[in-house]
Amino acid sequence: SFASTDAQLDTVQRLLDGEITLEGLPIDADLQWDLLISLVAGGRAGTAEIEAQLAKDATASGERRAAHARAAIPTPEAKRAAWDALINAPEGKDLPNALQFETTAGFNHAHDVSLIAPYVDEYFGMLRRIYETKTNEMATNLIEGLYPSLQAGRVVELQAKADAWLEANADAHDALKRLVIEGRDNVRRALMNQAVDAAWGA
Structure with missing residues (x-):
């Protein structure tokens, strides 16, 4: 509800x-x-x-x-x-x-x-540790489930943080990078939808 x-x-x-x-x-x-x-x-x-x-x-x-x-x-x-x-x-x-x-x-x-906004940096900071120490299923569920998508449009540098992580972790496992790319792209779509909604509401 x-x-x-x-x-x-x-x-x-x-x-x-x-x-x-x-x-x-x-x-x-x-x-x-x-x-x-x-x-x-x-x-x-x-x-x-x-x-x-x-x-x-x-x-x-x-x-x-x-x-x-x-x-x-x-x-x-x-x-x-x-x-x-x-x-x-x-x-x-x-x-x-x-x-x-x-x-x-x-x-x-x-x-x-805003209650969960402080966890954006912690999220990107924990990715490799979680992926490398948890089972594949558990790591995937956590990385997908905790991606800070709810902060789209609120944490203005959210996309930049994802891009910076990908650049700094080029040697990370391909599957982990894919999860981050998917999360980033989901946020991009959410931002586009927000822009469309704002335009229609204007």
């Missing part, structure tokens, strides 16, 4: 609390997590609510969704904890793939993308 206004978040809260229902839409455990994550990202819920929901849904799926929710808490501390769990885990303590996927999604789940 991308609820962000007070009115939208109020509706999400009422759905989660059972105060309102939608015909033909049962509020099962998966939807409860969707609603809670929306409230968490909107600053309306936090750790206590996440743990309460996990107690109700003490399953492998619940653990995955809780990881997403914790990483979506809109504070610098929560984003740092998520980043460190993904990128700076001690040897042998890497998150399983499913938890890695959900934590990455939660890290990127930010209404205020």
